[in-house]
Amino acid sequence: MSKPKFAMYWAASCGGCEIAVLNTHETILDVDANFDVVFWPVAMDAKYQDVEAMEDKSILLTLWNGGIRTEENEHLAHLLRRKSQILVAFGSCATEGCIPGLANLSSVDDIFATAYHTVSTVNPDNIHPQPVFRVPEGELTIPAMKPVLKTLAQVVDVDYYMPGCPPESHQIAAVINLVIQVLQGKAELPPKGAVIGAGNSTVCDECKRKRDVKHITAFHRIQEVAPLDPELCILEQGVPCNGPATRSGCNARCPSVGAQCIGCYGPAEGVLDYGARLITSFASVIDATEPAEIERILDGIPDPTGQFYRFNLADSLLRASTKAWKK
Amino acid sequence: MSAEEKTPNKKPEKIGVYVCHCGSNIAGMVDVENVAKWAGEELAHKGVVIARDYKFMCSSLGQELIEKDIKEFGLDGVVVAACSPHLHEKTFRTATEKAGLNPYMCELVSIREQVSWVHTDKAAATEKSKAILSGGVHRVLFDEPLQEMKVPINPNTLVVGGGIAGIQAALEIANAGFHVYLVEREPSIGGHMAQFDKTFPTLDCSACILTPRMVEAGTHPNITLLTWSEVESVSGYVGNFNITIRKKARYVNEELCTGCAVCIEKCPKKIIDDVYEAGLGYRKVVYTPFAQAVPKYPVIDRENCTYFQKGTCKACEKFCPTDAIDFEQQDELFNVEVGNIILATGYDLFDARKVTNYGYGRLANVFNSLEFERLSNAAGPTNGNIVLRDGKTTPKTVGIIHCVGSRDRNFNNYCSTICCMQSLKFAHLVKERTGAEVYEFYIDMRTAAKAYDEFYQRVLEEGTLMVRGKVAEVTDAARQPHEEGKLIIQVEDTFAGKQRRIPVDMVILSNGMEPRSDAKETAKKFGISCSADSWFIEKHPKLDPVSTMTEGVMIAGCASGPKDIPTSVAQGAAAAARVLDKILQKEVALEPIRATVDEEKCSGCRICNNLCPFNAISFVDDLAVTRINPALCQGCGTCVAACPAGAISGTGFSNEQILAQIDGLLMVA
Numbered sequence: 004m005s006k007p008k009f010a011m012y013w014a015a016s017c018g019g020c021e022i023a024v025l026n027t028h029e030t031i032l033d034v035d036a037n038f039d040v041v042f043w044p045v046a047m048d049a050k051y052q053d054v055e056a057m058e059d060k061s062i063l064l065t066l067w068n069g070g071i072r073t074e075e076n077e078h079l080a081h082l083l084r085r086k087s088q089i090l091v092a093f094g095s096c097a098t099e100g101c102i103p104g105l106a107n108l109s110s111v112d113d114i115f116a117t118a119y120h121t122v123s124t125v126n127p128d129n130i131h132p133q134p135v136f137r138v139p140e141g142e143l144t145i146p147a148m149k150p151v152l153k154t155l156a157q158v159v160d161v162d163y164y165m166p167g168c169p170p171e172s173h174q175i176a177a178v179i180n181l182v183i184q185v186l187q188g189k190a191e192l193p194p195k196g197a198v199i200g201a202g203n204s205t206v207c208d209e210c211k212r213k214r215d216v217k218h219i220t221a222f223h224r225i226q227e228v229a230p231l232d233p234e235l236c237i238l239e240q241g242v243p244c245n246g247p248a249t250r251s252g253c254n255a256r257c258p259s260v261g262a263q264c265i266g267c268y269g270p271a272e273g274v275l276d277y278g279a280r281l282i283t284s285f286a287s288v289i290d291a292t293e294p295a296e297i298e299r300i301l302d303g304i305p306d307p308t309g310q311f312y313r314f315n316l317a318d319s320l321l322r323a324s325t326k327a328w329k330k
Numbered sequence: 331m332s333a334e335e336k337t338p339n340k341k342p343e344k345i346g347v348y349v350c351h352c353g354s355n356i357a358g359m360v361d362v363e364n365v366a367k368w369a370g371e372e373l374a375h376k377g378v379v380i381a382r383d384y385k386f387m388c389s390s391l392g393q394e395l396i397e398k399d400i401k402e403f404g405l406d407g408v409v410v411a412a413c414s415p416h417l418h419e420k421t422f423r424t425a426t427e428k429a430g431l432n433p434y435m436c437e438l439v440s441i442r443e444q445v446s447w448v449h450t451d452k453a454a455a456t457e458k459s460k461a462i463l464s465g466g467v468h469r470v471l472f473d474e475p476l477q478e479m480k481v482p483i484n485p486n487t488l489v490v491g492g493g494i495a496g497i498q499a500a501l502e503i504a505n506a507g508f509h510v511y512l513v514e515r516e517p518s519i520g521g522h523m524a525q526f527d528k529t530f531p532t533l534d535c536s537a538c539i540l541t542p543r544m545v546e547a548g549t550h551p552n553i554t555l556l557t558w559s560e561v562e563s564v565s566g567y568v569g570n571f572n573i574t575i576r577k578k579a580r581y582v583n584e585e586l587c588t589g590c591a592v593c594i595e596k597c598p599k600k601i602i603d604d605v606y607e608a609g610l611g612y613r614k615v616v617y618t619p620f621a622q623a624v625p626k627y628p629v630i631d632r633e634n635c636t637y638f639q640k641g642t643c644k645a646c647e648k649f650c651p652t653d654a655i656d657f658e659q660q661d662e663l664f665n666v667e668v669g670n671i672i673l674a675t676g677y678d679l680f681d682a683r684k685v686t687n688y689g690y691g692r693l694a695n696v697f698n699s700l701e702f703e704r705l706s707n708a709a710g711p712t713n714g715n716i717v718l719r720d721g722k723t724t725p726k727t728v729g730i731i732h733c734v735g736s737r738d739r740n741f742n743n744y745c746s747t748i749c750c751m752q753s754l755k756f757a758h759l760v761k762e763r764t765g766a767e768v769y770e771f772y773i774d775m776r777t778a779a780k781a782y783d784e785f786y787q788r789v790l791e792e793g794t795l796m797v798r799g800k801v802a803e804v805t806d807a808a809r810q811p812h813e814e815g816k817l818i819i820q821v822e823d824t825f826a827g828k829q830r831r832i833p834v835d836m837v838i839l840s841n842g843m844e845p846r847s848d849a850k851e852t853a854k855k856f857g858i859s860c861s862a863d864s865w866f867i868e869k870h871p872k873l874d875p876v877s878t879m880t881e882g883v884m885i886a887g888c889a890s891g892p893k894d895i896p897t898s899v900a901q902g903a904a905a906a907a908r909v910l911d912k913i914l915q916k917e918v919a920l921e922p923i924r925a926t927v928d929e930e931k932c933s934g935c936r937i938c939n940n941l942c943p944f945n946a947i948s949f950v951d952d953l954a955v956t957r958i959n960p961a962l963c964q965g966c967g968t969c970v971a972a973c974p975a976g977a978i979s980g981t982g983f984s985n986e987q988i989l990a991q992i993d994g995l996l997m998v999a
Contacts, residue, residue: 205975208933208954216940238935247935248974272931274976275985284937287972 007063007186009038010054011093012083013045014069014076015103015152020094021045021068023169030176037183038064042083054082062086064182066093066165070100070317071153075146084159089182089192091199092155095168099269099277100154100317102168107151107316108308114148150327154318163193165200168267168314171253174200198272202251205271206264210246210255212236218290222303225263237263238288241303243310248274248281267314276320278311341471342407342435345377346399347463350387350412352442359446361456365411368460373467379403388418393425400429407470408436411463414443416879432475434922434982439466461998468994472986476922481961483569484669485913488513490561490852493521494540494895495887496674497547498902499909504552506910511666512547513575514557516605518623519544521676525606525700527707527714529895530755531785537709541622548624554666558629562663564856565945567964568882569669569918572945579659581630582616586654589626593646593655594618601634608700611711616646621709630655670882670909673866674902675852677843677888680735680742687803688734688839694719695817696804696837698734699752706759716763718836725835728760729819731801732772736842744863746842746892750776753840754786757794768794769832771801771821779894797832799824804837843892856883857943866890876905881918884908923965923982929955931977938969938978 013021025031034040041062042049065087071077084090095101106114119126134147155161165178178200184190193199202208214236223241231237237244237258245266246258257264270277285304291297304310312319322328349366351357362383370381380399384392387410399405408431410422415438423433441459449455485508489500492514500510512519523529524544526536548555562574582593593616603613606620613619616630636643637657647655682690682698690696695718697705708714717724730753736746750772757768775796777783790796803820809831816833823830845864846852853860858878859867866885869877876884884905887898912918925946934954939947946962947969949955958969958978970980979985 204931204977205933205935207935207975214934214936216936218940247933247937251933271975271977273985275989280974280976283971284974287941287968288937 006037006039008041008061009034010040010042010062010065010083010087011045012042012065012067012069012079014067014079014097014155015072016069016094016096016101018045019169020066020096023094023167023172024066024175026172027176027179028172030179033183034179037186051079051082054086057086059085060088062088064089064091066091067097067155068094068169070096070103071149071155071158072103072106073146073148077149077158078146080155080158089162090155090159091163091165092161093165094170095166095267095269095314097155098164098166098318099315100152101267101314104152104154104315104317105308105313107322111148111150150330151322152317153328157317162195164196164198166198166250166267166269167201167253170200171256174252198250200252201268203272204251206246206249206251206253206255206258206268208251209253210236210258212258215239217288219285219288219300220290221300224303224305231261233261243285243304245281245310247284248277265313269314269318277315278308278319278321281311282307341377342405342473343377344379344403344405345373345407345409345467345470346396346403346405347373347378347381347467348387348392348396348408348410348412349381349383349441349459349463350392350410351383351385352413352446353386356412356442356446359449359452359455360441360459361452362459364456365441365459365463369463369467372460373464376467376471377407378467379405387412388421393421393428396422396425397429400426400431406431406435407473409463409466409470410436410438411441411459411466412438414440434476435470435473437466437470437473439463457998461995464998465991465994468997469987469991472984472990474981476981478919478922479960480917480919481569482917483912483915484571484667485509486511486666486668487670487672487909487913488561488571488573488666488668489672489674491521491674491676491887491889492516492519492547492555492557493674493676493887493898494523494543495676495889495898495902495905496521496672497543498899499672499674499884499886499906500547500553501543501550502903502906503909504547504550506906508552508910508913510553511573511575511668512553512555513559513561514555515560516619517558517580517617517627517629518619518625519547519555519557520620520622520624522700523895524620524622525608525707526703527710528755528759530751531781533755533758537622541624544622544624555625557625561855564671567920567944567962568880568912570961571668571671571882573666573668573671575664575666577662577664579632579661580627581632581635581655581657581659582627583654583656583659584625584627586652587627588652588654589628590651591618591628592649592651594628596645596649598643598645599634599636601631607711608698608704610701610704630657670884670912671856672884672886672902672905672909673852673856673858673889674886674898674905675846675849675889677892678846680746680841680844682734682839682841684741685734685738685839688731688801688837689804689806689817690839693804693806693817693837695725695835696839698839698841699749699756702756702838706756706763714763716760723835724764725760725766726764727767727769727816727832727834728757728764728836728838729769729771729801729804729817729832729834730756730760730838730840731804731819732770732840733800734839734841735844737773742842742844742863744892745776747776748892748894749840749842751779751782751785751894753838754789754794756838756840757789758792761792761794766835769797769819769834770794771797771799771819773798773800779896797821797823797825797830808833843888846889849889856880858883858885876901876908882912920961921965923980924960924963925958925965925967925970925978925980926960927956927958928977928979929953929957931975932956933975933977935974937974938972941968941972943968 092098136143242263244263246264249266250268347369349362366381366383419438423436426436427433489496489512500512559577562576566572597614597616599615600612615634618628632638704710735741777786799822801821808814813833819832849864857880866889868875886901886905932955944962946959967980970978
């Protein structure tokens with residue numbers, strides 16, 4: 004009997020998700036033992052035409068990481084959706100946009116202008132990439148940028164979501180094991196649309212620090228608080244820790260080593276807008292009544308978008324113009 | 331069934347829509363027939379099976395229409411598009427319940443306050459009404475049947491403020507056989523009324539009519555009188571409030587003190603009495619504000635007491651025959667449990683110094699109204715002799731200026747209502763006691779209450795001179811020889827049509843009322859609202875003037891706006907009637923709109939722990955989860971919004987309901 008087929012694809016993302024998969028150590032051998040890896044550009048040679056030639060639904064499991072930023076990303080999302088039985092939005096970029104999603108604050112023109120024509124770029128020939136370029140031999144094309152970065156689910160139907168930037172390797176291993184067990188008839192798949200490889204509560208649930216009622220009188224950047232009390236809740240020490248609003252599953256990795264949670268596991272179950280949740284909860288524990296005093300405390304968060312929507316902007320309720328989103 | 335043990339609920343499938351004309355209130359700006367017709371057609375796919383419009387949905391015929399449809403069509407959801415839910419949500423929910431449907435399956439959306447009253451374009455208003463109605467229909471699909479929870483009412487009542495309104499309220503309740511805690515922050519009850527000499531228009535002696543009430547309140551077996559005390563904090567809800575009261579140290583043991591006043595007599599230090607005597611007289615450092623004070627126990631003014639400042643003296647202690655002086659006494663904090671609260675916190679006098687052109691505080695013989703009350707009071711610093719600031723000269727001409735700080739864009743826009751009558755009373759008293767020539771400078775003469783205008787006629791007949799015009803300036807800079815040594819009132823006489831300068835010996839400023847300077851904090855403490863001016867806001871300005879939007883908290887007297895004595899007394903009694911009504915019901919139904927925690931999702935981050943205004947939230951240490959007491963929760967939603975994990979949801983305001991409503995709104999927009 005032939006092995007079920009496995010694919011993994013890397014769209015608009017940094018590549019950390021791929022490394023996290025490799026970081027599952029010997030579990031990666033289980034993937035090879037149980038699956039026939041048919042498409043995984045970072046690990047093996049494959050052509051898009053090979054995928055296009057496959058029968059629809061012939062791939063059992065596809066892990067998709069990265070957001071949808073270009074026409075190429077979009078094309079592959081539709082293609083792999085068609086070819087896969089189970090499509091997993093894998094990692095923060097695919098589930099909620101992540102860092103590339105912060106570019107939704109700028110237009111494509113502004114992004115190109117910054118990337119190619121500011122003092123930070125050495126570009127003596129003033130090159131500006133075009134989707135279509137004529138050369139004597141003919142026409143060269145590169146995929147055009149879409150007006151905004153979208154999450155995978157904003158483009159195609161998604162079966163499961165696996166959060167994290169990147170997903171923790173032990174969670175990836177657990178998910179791979181689960182799928183193998185399902186194949187062996189020893190377990191059942193969770194309901195469609197479920198978040199897998201993560202907990203049902205928030206980071207605080209896994210955080211060992213001592214928590215009390217919160218009275219925030221100032222926000223500090225972490226480097227300004229030295230040393231941080233190793234036992235006490237980081238938020239209570241005035242460092243904006245996103246743990247209270249962030250889905251559990253990472254074993255509170257950052258807070259346990261003295262860094263605030265920055266929210267890579269995304270919103271908790273049922274939360275519609277991660278940043279809005281976080282903003283209302285921080286606002287609720289600011290211990291001041293005078294507008295000027297509140298203003299001073301909030302000035303301690305110099306980059307609110309980065310604080311509250313670092314990973315979630317593309318999936319948030321805050322969106323660019325309807326026109327951009329409809330394209 | 332409580333909200334916690336909800337049975338799986340199916341979405342409503344047969345929805346009735348009712349669009350109210352509200353006479354011409356809505357129909358004048360919204361094409362209500364069109365809205366109803368549209369809902370019947372365009373919202374049919376959402377389950378709307380019947381859509382009607384009716385002249386007055388809140389009338390008994392309108393309600394019967396809903397009841398009949400529920401029975402006839404088997405409706406399982408009702409949406410009424412009419413006025414604000416504040417007004418008639420209960421009406422329509424009751425009608426729904428009468429027809430056998432859970433009342434919380436009825437939604438009222440406002441197309442009056444939110445549409446017809448605020449728009450001028452009929453076509454656009456009609457479209458907006460459709461959007462709002464569509465929101466309601468989308469929302470009702472996610473409504474769930476809810477049950478009210480009944481809790482017993484504590485029969486005790488807290489009355490805050492011992493002026494005439496508070497005294498009246500306390501006596502009404504106490505006489506009905508229920509216990510009252512009457513809290514007053516000054517050493518004695520009596521309020522402003524205790525400072526007046528005569529009351530308009532009958533010219534009764536204020537003290538003569540007030541002090542019997544004060545004594546009654548002070549000795550009533552059902553009244554615990556807590557003077558020199560303030561409410562520190564309030565928790566709980568209607569029927570079950572927990573009040574923390576700070577009883578400030580008097581340095582006099584009330585159990586030993588007989589009120590003999592030897593300590594007052596022997597105290598060697600006199601200071602100017604800024605409160606009761608309005609700065610015109612003196613009082614000792616150990617004092618009662620006035621002779622008829624209730625209670626009779628004096629207070630030591632720690633700030634000015636020689637012993638407290640310098641460590642020696644103790645004259646009061648040496649002479650006290652019962653050893654009642656106790657310099658070691660501390661403020662005492664204690665709790666009382668009450669079912670209802672009446673706030674009768676009164677007003678502050680407008681500070682006439684702010685109107686710099688009238689010279690109060692700069693020109694000696696410009697008096698404010700309270701100073702004049704003390705000056706004319708037989709028990710006051712001058713024994714009722716109306717004299718100039720030198721304490722001996724009787725004025726020959728007196729000018730009384732109305733609307734000082736009131737009806738003035740620079741200060742308060744509102745009319746303080748009592749100043750016209752107060753000024754006429756002043757004129758009468760000046761005439762009666764000194765025979766001086768009296769001028770009244772007024773903008774409009776407002777004497778609109780029983781026997782008020784008759785009093786005005788009487789003062790006119792007594793020869794008081796009326797000048798209609800707003801005074802520009804009071805000055806001592808003479809231009810003519812006959813102005814030398816006088817105060818000159820510069821005014822435009824609008825009847826004579828010319829500027830006049832009128833020299834007088836004495837000016838009385840009829841300054842108006844202002845909200846208490848700490849009214850906003852008080853409102854916050856008791857969970858009620860203030861107007862932009864800082865007056866407390868009534869539940870309904872006409873039909874419910876002594877209730878507030880917070881169940882179990884009533885207001886009476888000047889705390890909600892300027893009032894005369896009869897109105898304050900009537901309000902005190904009305905607020906008491908409201909409280910007695912609640913007490914006699916023995917239990918109160920709590921709206922089932924409240925928050926619940928999904929303990930599975932709660933990570934124990936404790937963000938919400940300090941937010942609940944009703945102290946309904948507690949933290950379970952060993953499980954590291956937060957819990958909400960359903961009896962204490964008032965469904966305000968503060969914790970729901972704050973919960974970063976989305977672990978707290980508000981019954982009746984679930985995400986599904988709110989998002990569906992937004993979807994419905996945007997479907998049309």
